[in-house]
Amino acid sequence: MITGADDTIFALATAPGRAALAVVRITGPGAKEVLLNLTRSIPPPRYAAVRRLVEPVSRETLDQAMVLWMPGPASFTGEDVVELHLHGGAAVTSAVLETLAGLGLRPAGPGEFTRRAFEHGKLDLTEAEAVADLIDADSAAQRRQALRQLTGSTTAVVSGWRTRLIEALASLEAAIDFPDEELPTEVGARARRPLLALAEDLRAAAADLRGDRVRDGYRIALVGAPNAGKSSILNGLIGREAAIVTEVAGTTRDVVEQPLELSGYRVLLADTAGLRETGERIEAEGIRRARAWAEGADLRLWIVDRSDDGEAWRSALDVLRQGDLLVLNKADRPEGSALPAVMSAGDALEWEPVDASAIDPDGLTELKAALERRIIRDLGGGEPIAATRLRHRLLLAEAAEHVQRALADGLGDPELMAEDVRLAARSLEAMTGRVDTEAVLDAIFLEFCIGK
Numbered sequence: 498m499i500t501g502a503d504d505t506i507f508a509l510a511t512a513p514g515r516a517a518l519a520v521v522r523i524t525g526p527g528a529k530e531v532l533l534n535l536t537r538s539i540p541p542p543r544y545a546a547v548r549r550l551v552e553p554v555s556r557e558t559l560d561q562a563m564v565l566w567m568p569g570p571a572s573f574t575g576e577d578v579v580e581l582h583l584h585g586g587a588a589v590t591s592a593v594l595e596t597l598a599g600l601g602l603r604p605a606g607p608g609e610f611t612r613r614a615f616e617h618g619k620l621d622l623t624e625a626e627a628v629a630d631l632i633d634a635d636s637a638a639q640r641r642q643a644l645r646q647l648t649g650s651t652t653a654v655v656s657g658w659r660t661r662l663i664e665a666l667a668s669l670e671a672a673i674d675f676p677d678e679e680l681p682t683e684v685g686a687r688a689r690r691p692l693l694a695l696a697e698d699l700r701a702a703a704a705d706l707r708g709d710r711v712r713d714g715y716r717i718a719l720v721g722a723p724n725a726g727k728s729s730i731l732n733g734l735i736g737r738e739a740a741i742v743t744e745v746a747g748t749t750r751d752v753v754e755q756p757l758e759l760s761g762y763r764v765l766l767a768d769t770a771g772l773r774e775t776g777e778r779i780e781a782e783g784i785r786r787a788r789a790w791a792e793g794a795d796l797r798l799w800i801v802d803r804s805d806d807g808e809a810w811r812s813a814l815d816v817l818r819q820g821d822l823l824v825l826n827k828a829d830r831p832e833g834s835a836l837p838a839v840m841s842a843g844d845a846l847e848w849e850p851v852d853a854s855a856i857d858p859d860g861l862t863e864l865k866a867a868l869e870r871r872i873i874r875d876l877g878g879g880e881p882i883a884a885t886r887l888r889h890r891l892l893l894a895e896a897a898e899h900v901q902r903a904l905a906d907g908l909g910d911p912e913l914m915a916e917d918v919r920l921a922a923r924s925l926e927a928m929t930g931r932v933d934t935e936a937v938l939d940a941i942f943l944e945f946c947i948g949k
């Protein structure tokens with residue numbers, strides 16, 4: 498999609514609209530001449546200078562601005578870069594942008610600045626992705642993860658694995674080049690041990706969803722029988738009446754998704770339709786959606802009305818999994834006769850049940866604390882995170898598969914083994930963008946906003 502990687506491009510780098518400042522960025526070989534055209538004098542590199550910006554033909558003053566001149570290669574894109582810090586607002590920015598277009602510059606496409614930084618070796622692909630993640634970050638954990646990745650944490654882990662592959666490759670190639678020194682089976686056997694460990698590490702990293710969850714949000718579903726208090730708990734946790742609450746069983750139909758931040762992590766909380774047998778079409782569709790959302794969630798909160806006497810609570814049993822959390826709601830009311838049976842069903846869930854009362858202002862404190870502990874256990878700590886998106890995990894799985902194949906059919910043949918190890922290294926190289934196709938790059942950089 499991007500044409501002419503050598504032309505000079507410009508974009509408004511700050512959000513459009515009325516503001517104190519608006520920053521316009523220019524990158525490419527013509528950047529210096531453009532600055533000269535607008536200001537008549539170039540400030541020293543990387544020093545802020547105040548200049549009058551003048552339209553070169555009409556000589557009209559466009560703004561009194563702060564300008565920065567950052568010659569390549571020591572710039573974000575690696576090219577000559579100019580930044581114009583204008584007074585914010587529509588009239589000033591549009592006059593300056595029109596003038597730049599009039600000088601023959603091209604408006605930048607999404608992510609084009611970062612793509613140029615990548616193409617000039619300023620960032621690798623995972624670092625470039627981290628720039629987009631940092632801009633999109635809402636929560637503290639998203640910010641921390643993006644910053645770590647931007648400063649090379651993923652790159653470091655991946656290049657460590659790649660080094661291990663290259664070492665294995667070197668010993669295999671030595672055996673191929675000097676076949677008399679050793680029996681091929683011995684070489685193959687010696688390369689096996691490090692490759693076995695590596696296949697295990699790659700598989701674990703490919704299956705590690707923590708990075709994705711930090712980026713996209715940890716998904717928690719509220720499930721249970723009608724009237725258990727799911728919608729009341731959602732509203733209580735987010736502090737807003739987002740879902741309708743009534744005493745009518747079967748109130749909620751649509752899945753009501755609400756973002757929430759817990760212990761600095763982005764969480765997506767979903768209230769769902771109460772589960773029960775029903776002949777009513779709309780409710781049945783709601784229940785189908787409830788089950789589907791619960792199925793894909795990272796955690797299900799099983800909400801039970803502890804004052805119930807009947808068997809309604811059983812309807813949720815088949816959506817629950819071992820790590821799920823039993824929430825005994827309506828703690829402000831007396832125990833019902835169903836409670837002992839509920840508790841014994843809850844024994845299978847591994848986590849202690851939590852008491853809650855959605856109508857009591859402090860009634861959700863214990864639940865909130867339990868959720869925070871749970872998210873920290875699931876997303877914090879452990880091995881450093883290598884993969885933060887599907888693209889990474891697919892490539893890691895691919896690398897693991899090549900290593901596995903090297904182990905499987907390479908038992909007696911160093912040459913076959915070496916070929917598979919080389920393919921594994923290529924998969925890792927694609928992760929950081931050492932090898933890649935245009936199509937992949939286009940897809941990645943199109944996710945960015947313009948001006949970045």
Ligand SMILES: Nc1nc2c(ncn2[C@@H]2O[C@H](COP(=O)(O)OP(=O)(O)OP(=O)(O)O)[C@@H](O)[C@H]2O)c(=O)[nH]1
Pocket residue numbers: 722723724725726727728729730741742743744745746747748749750769770771772826827828829830853854855856857
């Ligand atoms: N006493 C008491 N009443 C509660 C509590 N939580 C919810 N309720 C009441 O229980 C009724 C049902 O609450 P909802 O939050 O609509 O229940 P729900 O699980 O979303 O129900 P459906 O949407 O029908 O599946 C309402 O009248 C609430 O006011 C609680 O902790 N204590």
Ligand SMILES: [Mg+2]
Pocket residue numbers: 727728729740741742748749768769770771
């Ligand atoms: Mg509801």
